[in-house]
Each structure stands twice: as C-alpha cells, then as structure tokens.
Amino acid sequence: MTRKIEFSASHLYHNPGFSPEENRRIFGKCNNPHGHGHNYTLEVTVAGEPDPVTGMVLDLKELKEILEREVMQRMDHRHLNYEVPELAGQIPTSENIARVIWQLLEPKITHGKLHRVRLYESPDLFADCYRNGAGGADKP
Amino acid sequence: MSGALKIELGRRYHFAASHRLHSPHLTEEENWRVFGKCNNPYGHGHNYVLEVSLSGEVDPATGMIANLGDLDAFVEREILEDFDHKSLNEDVPAFRDKVPTTENLCIEIFHRLKTFPKAKLERIRVQETGNNSFEYAGDNLEGNRT
Numbered sequence: 391m392t393r394k395i396e397f398s399a400s401h402l403y404h405n406p407g408f409s410p411e412e413n414r415r416i417f418g419k420c421n422n423p424h425g426h427g428h429n430y431t432l433e434v435t436v437a438g439e440p441d442p443v444t445g446m447v448l449d450l451k452e453l454k455e456i457l458e459r460e461v462m463q464r465m466d467h468r469h470l471n472y473e474v475p476e477l478a479g480q481i482p483t484s485e486n487i488a489r490v491i492w493q494l495l496e497p498k499i500t501h502g503k504l505h506r507v508r509l510y511e512s513p514d515l516f517a518d519c520y521r522n523g524a525g526g527a528d529k530p
Numbered sequence: 531m532s533g534a535l536k537i538e539l540g541r542r543y544h545f546a547a548s549h550r551l552h553s554p555h556l557t558e559e560e561n562w563r564v565f566g567k568c569n570n571p572y573g574h575g576h577n578y579v580l581e582v583s584l585s586g587e588v589d590p591a592t593g594m595i596a597n598l599g600d601l602d603a604f605v606e607r608e609i610l611e612d613f614d615h616k617s618l619n620e621d622v623p624a625f626r627d628k629v630p631t632t633e634n635l636c637i638e639i640f641h642r643l644k645t646f647p648k649a650k651l652e653r654i655r656v657q658e659t660g661n662n663s664f665e666y667a668g669d670n671l672e673g674n675r676t
Contacts, residue, residue: 405591416592418599481593485537489588492535514542515598518583522533 391446391502392435393453397466400427401482404471425469430487431510432461434495438502447502460494484509484517492519538652539584539595543605545614548575549630552619573617578632579657580609580639586649596649608642632658636666644668 402425403417413421420426434457438447464474470482476494480486488509496504510516550573551565561569568574582605586595612622618630624638636656644651653667 403593407591416597480590483588483593485539485588485595486593489535489537508540516540518538518540520536522536 391437391448391450391453392433393450393457394431394433395457395461396429396431397462398427398429399465399468399470400425401470402426403481403483405481425471428511430465432457432491433506433508433510434491434504435506435508436499436502437505441501448499449501452501453499456495456498460498461491464494484511484515488517488519536585537588537595539601539649541582541584541598541601541605543580543582543610544577545580545610546575546577547613547616547618548573549618549625550574551629551631553629554627573619576658578613578635579663580605581655581657582643583652583654584646584649585652596646600648601646604646605643609639632656632662632664633666636664640666640668 402422403420404413404423405416408416434453436448436453440447464476465487468474470477470487474482474490476490477486480490488507491509492504492507495507505520507519508516509519549568550570551568552561552571553564556564582601584595584601588595616622618625618635622630622638625634628634636654639656640651640654643654651668652670653665655663655665657663
C-alpha cells in the first residue's frame with residue numbers, strides 16, 4: 391500500500407568545506423545563500439500480508455498519524471538546513487532527505503514493512519530509498 | 531531489518547518524436563493487421579517521457595549520487611539532441627531496420643545511457659502516452675537487485 395503526502399520546505403546546498411567558487415560551480419543556483427523552496431511529494435510504500443480480519447496491511451489511519459508526526463511536523467513549512475536536526479551536517483538533497491525519512495519511519499511501522507520511500511522534489515526529480523534485496527524501487 | 535539502505539536518483543526528461551510501426555518482413559496487409567493505425571504511412575507522434583533511475587554512493591560532500599548538471603548534459607547529448615523533434619524511423623540509425631516500438635526505443639536509450647560515468651544506470655522507463663509505459667533494465671534483472 392502506498393500513501394502520498396505533500397509538504398513545503400526551503401533549503402539550500404552549501405558545503406562549508408568548499409570555496410565559494412566551488413559551491414557555486416557544484417551546486418549552481420541551489421547555492422543561493424538565502425535558500426529556495428519546493429513542494430515536496432512523498433510516497434511511502436508499506437508491504438506485507440493483509441490481516442485476515444481487517445483485510446489491511448496497516449491501518450491507513452495509523453500510517454497517516456505516523457506521517458503527520460514524523461514528517462509533516464518536522465519538515466512542513468520548515469527550513470531543512472536549520473530546523474531539522476536529523477539533516478544537520480548533511481546537504482539536504484532529495485537523496486539525503488529520502489534516507490532520513492526512511493530512518494524516521496522504519497522503526498515506527500509495526501505492521502507490514504516499509505518497502506519504499508519516494509520523495510519528489512519536483513515532478514521531474516525524485517529519490518527512492520529502500521533496503522537492498524527488497525525487490526527494487528519500482529516493484530512494490 | 532536486513533540489507534543496507536539503497537538510494538536511487540530518478541530524473542524525468544521530455545521529448546517529442548514521430549514514428550511509424552512497419553516491418554519490411556510483413557506484407558502490407560499483415561502490417562496493417564499487426565500495427566493498426568500505427569502503420570499509417572505518414573507516421574504519427576508522441577510526447578515521450580523518459581525516466582532515468584541511477585544508483586550509487588551518496589557523496590557526503592555533495593549529498594548527491596550524481597550531479598544533475600552532469601546527468602542533464604549527458605542525456606541532452608546522448609538522447610534529446612538525437613530524438614527530440616525527430617522522426618525515429620528516419621533520423622535515428624538504429625531504427626532504419628528495427629521497428630521503433632517503445633520496447634525497442636527503451637533498449638536503444640538504455641544502451642546509450644549505460645555509459646554514464648558518474649553512477650550506475652539501474653533502469654529506464656519510457657512513457658509513450660499517459661496510458662502506455664515500458665521499462666528496461668538491461669542485465670539488471672530483478673533477482674540481481676540485491
């Protein structure tokens with residue numbers, strides 16, 4: 391089962407170990423010191439056997455609450471560089487945000503198993519996170 | 531929890547191209563029967579969407595599997611310059627003697643992109659219309675994705 395949520399956040403790409411010229415060359419306009427923002431779309435896929443009584447892998451209400459608590463409250467209308475401790479010291483690329491979201495969600499999902507986290511930064515750019523051996527990103 | 535976390539980068543590109551599905555090994559009637567309106571001798575076109583999936587280590591210095599500028603320039607040079615606003619049958623040598631179905635288009639695109647030097651090409655997906663899409667992963671078979 392897959393649940394989709396949307397959140398809006400700002401970020402910028404800057405590595406203090408690089409010179410200003412390197413930062414501009416590598417990160418381009420994403421290096422603007424005042425930051426910029428995106429409407430992120432997150433797809434969370436949980437796999438498992440449907441419960442014989444309820445017919446559900448995981449109660450959608452429970453998943454919604456987990457996503458609200460772990461993702462929305464942490465990231466929605468926040469600056470990802472400064473307000474999300476889990477991303478501290480990391481460049482907040484889609485790759486790194488997807489991995490952080492995975493790490494936040496995996497221990498909270500007690501029915502079924504987290505199968506894939508897909509984070510869209512824009513309709514044409516996204517990152518997938520999953521566990522090796524789980525069958526690949528596109529085969530939930 | 532077994533297995534390490536794996537991250538993939540997905541990027542979509544858009545191109546518009548025309549094609550005609552026609553095999554010289556079939557008669558006119560057979561071509562019409564097999565390919566239907568896609569056999570129209572004057573061809574027709576689609577807005578294709580190409581989805582490229584890459585994997586690799588996320589560089590801690592940049593947070594990236596591959597720099598998007600490098601990937602975009604590579605796809606522009608290898609795919610979009612040759613395919614966008616072109617006739618696949620007439621303008622792409624690979625389709626002079628191969629039917630430019632989206633299955634064959636996937637294979638051609640995969641082979642062009644697998645030489646991307648900065649990350650591993652996992653698979654590509656080509657959407658021919660909103661209702662038809664095709665995927666190709668080369669030798670990256672399902673069972674080998676470990």
